[in-house]
Amino acid sequence: MADTEGTVPFRGHHTWYRVVGALPTPSGRPPLLVVHGGPGLPHDYLEDLAALAEEDGPGRTGEAGRTVVFYDQLGCGRSDQPDDPALWTMDTFVAEVDAVRRALGLDRVHLLGHSWGTQVLLEYMLRKPSGVASLVLASPIANAPAYAAEARRLKDSLPPGVREVIDRCEAAGTTDDDAYLGAAMEFYQRWLCRLDPWPEHVVRSVLTLREEVDTALWGPEWNVTGSLREWDVSERLSELDLPVLLTSGRYDVVVPDLVRPMAEAVPGAAWVLFEDSAHLATAEEPEHYRQVLGRFLSATEKG
Known part of the structure; x- marks a missing residue:
């Protein structure tokens, strides 16, 4: 199984990518492009999805393995990390999806976003790009104020x-204190x-969070102070006109009551709730997640 890395030029900088499998795909089936969460968190915590590329790995249904493409968004991980606050906008990360697709020749592709990555892909899909075979929204967010309230x-x-430690440190601006970090944990x-x-790959992502990017766009999970604090596309979900799978965990910070109206608003969408997971079902129930995902991707290709 091939595993290659490289970079894509993007807005005067470089976005790092990893391809697990071959491009172009020998089977002709569309690859899966993974858009990670954060903001400012590298893709590592989603590495369990790489096993979809194995010939006979979990989630396979008899076909050859599926090529999976990861990348680290600009500003975090192995991509360039410029010190330019003007870059940390939704438009930057939506444009980056297109840049990666063009550079790697992903003319026909499945898209999977997790958490913040679902926000990026919802914005992207509402601009009606061509060549997207299906959309997977993992722990999805369509309404930032509603998410923050939950x-x-x-x-x-x-x-x-x-609670007292969290509230006290946030009021005093001492969120870098060990006491605050322990309470947040x-x-x-x-x-x-x-x-x-x-798991090690989850820890690796969390320890390399680029706080400048996270703060500019989002902030604490429960107190969104960044530029996305009023972001809301929930009234436009009916515009999605492709196969859509939503996934989330029973104990997810994106609670089921947030996902249910999304599943009802997207025409023909399927929703799978992982009963033993919180926000990271790909890591908490990796084999089960790959099975569900593999079946969905194959079904969309068979019509």
Whole structure:
């Protein structure tokens, strides 16, 4: 199984990519392009999806393996990390999807976004690009204010001492304190990833978060202060006119009550709820996730 890396020129900088499998694909089936979450978090935590490229790996249904393409968004991971706040806009990351597709010749492609990556892909798809075979929205966000309200509700359900540390540090602007980070981990261990310990590739992503990018666009999960704080495309979901799969976890910070109206609004969409997962079903239930994803991608190709 081929595994190649390289970079794509983008807005005067370079976006790093990894291709697991071959391009062009020997089978002629569209590859899967993965758009990670964050913002400012590299793709590493989604590496379990690379097993889709194995000839007989989990999630296979008898065909040759499916080529999977990862990339690190500009500003994080192995991509260039310019010190230019003007770059940290939704338009930058939507344009980056197109840049990666053009450079790698992904004329026909399946798209998968996770968390913040679903926001990027919703913006991208609402601009009606050509050649997209299907869209997978993992732990999807269509309405930032609604998401933040639910995240605050989850935060407020933490033990009182933990809440007090979070609120005190945020009010004082001391969110780099060890006490704040420890309290925030109480939140993330419940609604981000329930595995104990966290897998190495998840830890690797979290430890290399580019805070400047995250702060500019988003901020704390429960207190969105960045430029996306009013972002909302929920009224436009009916415009999506391709096969769509939504996935989320039973204990996801993107709670089922947020995903359900999305599944109802997207014409013909399917929704799979992973009962043993929080926000990272790809890592928490990797084989099950690949099976669900593999079946969906194959079904879209068979019509």
